[in-house]
Amino acid sequence: MAEYIEPFDFRTIFIKYFLGSEQVFMFIFLLIFSYVCAKFQMTTRIYLVLLAISSLMFAFIMGEAIYILIVLVVGYVTFKSISRIFV
Numbered sequence: 001m002a003e004y005i006e007p008f009d010f011r012t013i014f015i016k017y018f019l020g021s022e023q024v025f026m027f028i029f030l031l032i033f034s035y036v037c038a039k040f041q042m043t044t045r046i047y048l049v050l051l052a053i054s055s056l057m058f059a060f061i062m063g064e065a066i067y068i069l070i071v072l073v074v075g076y077v078t079f080k081s082i083s084r085i086f087v
Helices: 010-019 022-039 044-062 066-086
Strands: none
Touching: 010 022, 022 044, 022 066, 044 066
16 A cells, blocks of 8 residues: 655655665765765865764754764774775
């Protein structure tokens, strides 16, 4: 049976139906974000500012403040490793 989805409910569309869970969405976002920033050869300072903004966004969306620290640490390590491997 079909379920009605609000047209601008991006949280439900992307997180629930597209990837399945919030943690998978955060992981895929970090991988894509790190790859794009490494491909454009952004400096570490610019990347960390953008990463801090996105970690605050994830903490607000998911409702837990621990995601700020997790996104910052995992995102920085991912950025450094991707920039060394692919660029």
